[in-house]
Amino acid sequence: METVEPTVPLNTWTQIFTFLPEFGVLICLEHHCAIRLSSLDRHISAEHSIFRKEKKLLLKELSHLEIRNPIDVVHPGRITSVIKELNIVSKNAFQCLVEECNYCCLGLKKMQSHCRSEHQWKHELNPNPIWEAAHLQTFFTHKSYIKYFRVAITESRVIDSVSINDRTLQAFRESQTLLVKCHTSIQPIEHKSENTPWMTKTGYREYLQGLPCVDIIKSYQLPKGKNNETCLEGVCKSLDRILNKALKSATNERGNGHLTLANARILNTFQSGTLSQKPFKALQNQEMAKSYFSVWKKLIYYIYRIHYNNAFPEITIFKLTTQQLSHINTSFSQLNNEESLDNSCLSMSYSLIEHPLEFDSFESPIISFSAALCLNSTGSSFLEPHHFTPFLSRLIYCIQLITLEYNLVNYEINKEDNQSFQNYFKIACDKWILNTTVGPMSELLSTRLYGMEIGRNTIAPMTTYWDEAREVVTYRSTELAISDLRRFMKEQLFVAKQILYEKLLFFYNPELKFNFSVIKDDFGQKNVGESFLTNKCNGFEGSGEWLFQAILNDQKLLNTMADCITDGNLVWKLHIILQYEHQIQSFLNHLLILIHMGSG
Numbered sequence: 001m002e003t004v005e006p007t008v009p010l011n012t013w014t015q016i017f018t019f020l021p022e023f024g025v026l027i028c029l030e031h032h033c034a035i036r037l038s039s040l041d042r043h044i045s046a047e048h049s050i051f052r053k054e055k056k057l058l059l060k061e062l063s064h065l066e067i068r069n070p071i072d073v074v075h076p077g078r079i080t081s082v083i084k085e086l087n088i089v090s091k092n093a094f095q096c097l098v099e100e101c102n103y104c105c106l107g108l109k110k111m112q113s114h115c116r117s118e119h120q121w122k123h124e125l126n127p128n129p130i131w132e133a134a135h136l137q138t139f140f141t142h143k144s145y146i147k148y149f150r151v152a153i154t155e156s157r158v159i160d161s162v163s164i165n166d167r168t169l170q171a172f173r174e175s176q177t178l179l180v181k182c183h184t185s186i187q188p189i190e191h192k193s194e195n196t197p198w199m200t201k202t203g204y205r206e207y208l209q210g211l212p213c214v215d216i217i218k219s220y221q222l223p224k225g226k227n228n229e230t231c232l233e234g235v236c237k238s239l240d241r242i243l244n245k246a247l248k249s250a251t252n253e254r255g256n257g258h259l260t261l262a263n264a265r266i267l268n269t270f271q272s273g274t275l276s277q278k279p280f281k282a283l284q285n286q287e288m289a290k291s292y293f294s295v296w297k298k299l300i301y302y303i304y305r306i307h308y309n310n311a312f313p314e315i316t317i318f319k320l321t322t323q324q325l326s327h328i329n330t331s332f333s334q335l336n337n338e339e340s341l342d343n344s345c346l347s348m349s350y351s352l353i354e355h356p357l358e359f360d361s362f363e364s365p366i367i368s369f370s371a372a373l374c375l376n377s378t379g380s381s382f383l384e385p386h387h388f389t390p391f392l393s394r395l396i397y398c399i400q401l402i403t404l405e406y407n408l409v410n411y412e413i414n415k416e417d418n419q420s421f422q423n424y425f426k427i428a429c430d431k432w433i434l435n436t437t438v439g440p441m442s443e444l445l446s447t448r449l450y451g452m453e454i455g456r457n458t459i460a461p462m463t464t465y466w467d468e469a470r471e472v473v474t475y476r477s478t479e480l481a482i483s484d485l486r487r488f489m490k491e492q493l494f495v496a497k498q499i500l501y502e503k504l505l506f507f508y509n510p511e512l513k514f515n516f517s518v519i520k521d522d523f524g525q526k527n528v529g530e531s532f533l534t535n536k537c538n539g540f541e542g543s544g545e546w547l548f549q550a551i552l553n554d555q556k557l558l559n560t561m562a563d564c565i566t567d568g569n570l571v572w573k574l575h576i577i578l579q580y581e582h583q584i585q586s587f588l589n590h591l592l593i594l595i596h597m598g599s600g
Contacts, residue, residue, distance in 0.1 A: 013061045016048060018085055022578030023075070024068030025139050027085040034139035037067045070145035078102050081563060081573040082151045086137045095134040095150045104136050104148035152563075152571075168570050172548055198385050201450050204371040205382065207362050211315065213379030216372050219311055220302035222294060232304055234335045236297045238345040241338075243293045243398065246405035250282040259404065266426050267400055270445050272436045280400060295391060296349070296398040299369045303328070303352075318368040324351045343409070350406040353399055356438045366440040370395065370447070385451035392448040399441060403433060489594055496590035503583040506557060508550050 018027045025034040044050050094111040096103040111131050115121035136148040199205045250259050264279030283289040305311050327348035334341040355364045362368050373391045374382050407428050435445045464475045519532045533540045562570045
């Protein structure tokens with residue numbers, strides 16, 4: 001008797017499976033577990049009785065999904081909302097309570113064994129358990145891939161959207177205000193042209209992305225007039241004395257200073273294996289010297305306000321070494337003794353130069369500070385290279401002065417038997433002044449050199465041209481017909497519209513609320529949150545919440561996206577929010593292809 005195979009209609013794989021893109025797992029709706037890609041073929045046949053042509057069709061529909069291997073799956077954090085497609089395990093289920101340990105398992109003995117081996121827990125010393133009962137879920141049920149995570153079971157009741165609308169909207173508005181405040185900083189790259197070779201080389205945009213750059217700029221500003229930072233003021237007066245003394249030492253005129261012509265050439269040599277023909281020269285103009293020294297003082301303000309005043313809690317801007325911390329603490333404890341203070345501040349300054357860079361150059365306070373100096377006055381963009389390199393030159397000049405003064409002061413203490421100052425000084429300069437040093441000078445010199453040469457060789461030769469009929473464009477050796485480009489762009493537009501309408505707007509039609517034919521856009525506005533909705537010419541003030549309010553007023557949709565806990569507050573389901581973010585990214589991917597192709 002011939003077997004009758006079930007038919008799988010096109011695009012109905014979602015009746016059998018659901019895909020969670022934020023985790024990269026394919027969930028079987030009938031069996032309530034994730035299916036491994038390697039066992040998907042067998043599962044479809046054995047568990048759903050789908051064979052041959054229909055199975056091939058179903059596998060083809062599923063092939064566009066980015067299904068991850070079990071070891072690559074991203075699991076939820078310490079506690080998350082229930083994933084409704086998975087089974088919940090509550091009997092004999094436990095979670096470890098030790099901070100940063102998310103271990104979950106079934107069985108009390110197994111949990112006790114974990115706590116003994118991983119956290120040195122002993123019942124005799126601590127009879128109180130360091131675990132608790134929990135509701136658990138797991139994506140995979142195969143014993144080799146089981147990994148439990150904890151979920152929160154909330155009240156199963158209808159959400160009264162009317163009673164919580166005001167509270168939820170207020171929380172939404174506060175979060176938007178906080179978002180704008182936190183991101184009044186470097187704007188994300190809006191076009192490939194913004195990610196210039198200069199930004200790529202320096203890494204400044206990536207480093208400062210998302211940081212509160214207005215506050216970063218404030219952190220290194222020198223105070224005007226009286227202020228409450230008397231300790232910093234005392235240290236900066238000491239730095240003035242040190243740098244002026246070093247400037248005097250740097251003169252190589254007969255009878256003045258300590259810097260011979262040979263040593264001046266050593267101090268001004270940045271390339272290994274060479275000796276500069278241009279000696280280091282002391283600044284003659286006092287006002288110019290003052291402007292140079294102010295950069296070093298700003299560096300000290302930057303370090304102190306960020307590290308000691310805790311200007312940016314929970315954000316690591318740079319990392320001070322043990323030696324630097326010791327010298328900084330000593331400097332601020334010697335404010336009543338000018339000589340001791342000057343010696344401590346000199347050692348503190350030199351320790352910043354001696355910062356070894358292994359992987360992340362921005363761990364150095366000097367390199368971090370140089371990135372901050374590249375910000376424009378509003379913190380919304382970066383200085384052009386020709387405007388920025390003078391600041392680097394001032395920073396480098398101060399480093400040279402401090403290197404000279406530190407080695408002059410410590411020569412008699414640290415020199416070897418009969419070692420000349422020139423030999424002693426050259427060893428120090430070779431270690432921390434050359435462009436091959438492991439310290440911050442190599443980064444500063446490289447960035448300054450690149451900034452000076454940025455205008456050269458940045459335009460690539462023409463490699464794109466049209467045929468005579470203007471129907472085929474050739475890029476290097478690749479030919480593209482204009483008809484193919486049109487078709488491809490139409491496909492991208494169709495998919496982008498579909499995602500926007502179905503996945504992001506939940507079938508709500510904004511055209512019923514807004515007249516898009518008359519809206520105006522201000523392309524000069526680049527602040528966070530700026531759009532046609534905030535442009536006063538359009539009269540849409542307060543309309544930015546329309547979709548959020550629509551969700552709150554849709555009982556079915558609201559129950560899908562949020563849980564209501566006992567006190568009547570909404571708790572948004574994490575996996576639903578992550579799914580929404582994934583759809584936003586997918587929409588932008590299709591849209592940006594259109595923008596890129598349409599802009600030429």
